[in-house]
Amino acid sequence: MAISTRTQFETIIGIEVHAQLRTSSKMFCPCPTAPAEGQADEPNTRVCPVCMGMPGTLPVINRRAVELVMLTGLALNCRVEIDAVRFERKNYFYPDLPKGYQISQYALPLTSNGRLVVPVPAEGGEVTVGITRAHLEEDTARMQHAGRGYSVVDFNRAGVPLMEIVTEPDIRSPAQARAYGETLRELLRAIGASNADMEAGSMRIEGNVSLRPVGSTTFGTKVEVKNLNSFRSLERALEYEVARHAEALERGEPLVQETRGWDEENGRTIVQRSKEEANDYRYFPEPDLPPLRPSEAWVAELRAQVPELPAQRRLRYVNELGLSEYDAGVLTADAALAAYFDAVVEAGIAPKPAANWVTGEFSRLLNQRAADGLRADAVALGPGGLARLIGEIDAGRVSGTNAKTVLATAFETGEDPVAIVEREGLGQVSDGDAIGAEIEAVLAEFPSQVADYRSGKQQLFGFLVGQVMKRMAGRADARLVNQELRRRLDA
Ligand SMILES: [Zn+2]
Structure with a gap:
């Protein structure tokens, strides 16, 4: 060799x-x-x-x-x-x-x-x-x-x-x-x-x-x-x-x-x-x-005009806001998108959900309009509006799925997301009493399935959740329905 x-x-x-x-x-x-x-x-x-x-x-x-x-x-x-x-x-x-x-x-x-x-x-x-x-x-x-x-x-x-x-x-x-x-x-x-x-x-x-x-x-x-x-x-x-x-x-x-x-x-x-x-x-x-x-x-006047540069901004997102390198990279590749994200965070939304919505659904809608040269700073819905929508999700008043529907409309019209939720009836019911009443009705309607579940047929749980959601036209807070239903079945 x-x-x-x-x-x-x-x-x-x-x-x-x-x-x-x-x-x-x-x-x-x-x-x-x-x-x-x-x-x-x-x-x-x-x-x-x-x-x-x-x-x-x-x-x-x-x-x-x-x-x-x-x-x-x-x-x-x-x-x-x-x-x-x-x-x-x-x-x-x-x-x-x-x-x-x-x-x-x-x-x-x-x-x-x-x-x-x-x-x-x-x-x-x-x-x-x-x-x-x-x-x-x-x-x-x-x-x-x-x-x-x-x-x-x-x-x-x-x-x-x-x-x-x-x-x-x-x-x-x-x-x-x-x-x-x-x-x-x-x-x-x-x-x-x-x-x-x-x-x-x-x-x-x-x-x-x-x-x-x-x-x-x-x-x-x-x-x-x-x-x-x-x-x-x-x-x-x-x-x-x-x-x-x-x-x-x-x-x-x-x-x-x-x-x-x-x-x-x-x-x-x-x-x-x-x-x-x-x-x-x-x-x-x-x-x-x-x-x-x-x-x-x-x-000195010019020094004050030097903006935060993309590399610095990327470091700040990772080190101070705790974003992933990937999300930080996606946001800072587009100065207008990064500024939009900053404004959503300034409006009181935690950095991670803000990044998820800005790099996710918001960017998807923006990309659909890429041919028109639409930039984040020219979108009808300002960062304050998106922040309000994310706040509604956090508060359990609208589901993630319905929020996407609301965002699609607000993105084009600039209308307040909360107003859209009310007008379109897309709000989520998080009222424990209302949900409890529907659960009782379902338990009464399907006694044999309830008995089978109690004797060990775990897979029937999903069926019962589905029945409650159906009665509430998909507007119930799914997390709450799961929790309440299990509590009543296991009682
Ligand atoms: Zn000349």
Whole structure:
């Protein structure tokens, strides 16, 4: 038998994300970031001399874009720079960059030094990913290769506010990298900083990966992977690179520091650019913009706006409210549903029955209307109404089965569930005297079955319960009927 001498390697991954910010106008000019409602996005219609890079034009900073980067930084536990945030010119020539440089941040980013706790379901744990920086820049125009040696360019995207978020090399597996991307997307959407849509290109992701022998403290040769259109592509591309690196290192072959693109169709990466060809961007301070000095009051105001994030909310549901991981996951996957649940609990309902109704019957009705895009916050029945209905069940005034019927109506109309119960006669009789009278009538009506039960035919109990329920048109509190009937039979 061959003895394996394979070296154990540790995978080191860092992630860079570019996210378009959700502002109505561009980073340095008043051009809209999206076509007007109902209008087609014709190429080169949302442009002006500033975003076309005409000589003599001057940029003006978009305040909302600055705010959204600060908000993101705060949500990522970053330090927000308030002394001297500088914009710098990143110089390179490409036809999608009309000025010949991109206004970005380099030496002094707006926010830095944060972290994001990422649940990794595939590995059954979580990983804390250090955030190196989240800074502000502008997007480039969009090139389209029209074939036969020429390309066309659309400047509608040029100058759209763009945020770059860079992690520390803290990620240890492709599954963690994917989980990081998904958690970050959830965060960006929760705070309203970006639509973070990979397919539409409002969120773009790149990974860099290297391997080193376990126990080593120096980094191996790093490869950057681009051209990833989905989180699945990110995970697959990184898996491919990890295997390729391990094989090369096993064989003692040198690896080259380079940029590789993911070829989705063939499931492999291909070389795009080696380090020797890398650009020297010659960064220097943007002379047309003053340094940014966000006031402490502005930062404090934004800090107060950071909502409870899905990961925190999930932890609160499990640790403080005692919900299962599963229920907590279902609720927090949809911010509107989680807010609805919170409001039901605030109205005085215990967390478990509230979660059962919100993730159960309420979600089932909501899913039936998924095609209309109905969200929990737009349902006619508010959380106070659902809380009243659950309260009626708890008090024994309506059965669980009838409550579902009531909910189906109230969900559509918004009518008070208690009013529906009364109008439709769906209330439950919990009056011991009324139930007792019907039980006596049944015992008198079926003397031989009663005698058989008393001599040991236990299965006749169900028959007798059924007779009582029938006499009371299904409205009796079944628990009470069982209890009273047994007491009288066993007397
Ligand atoms: Zn413009």
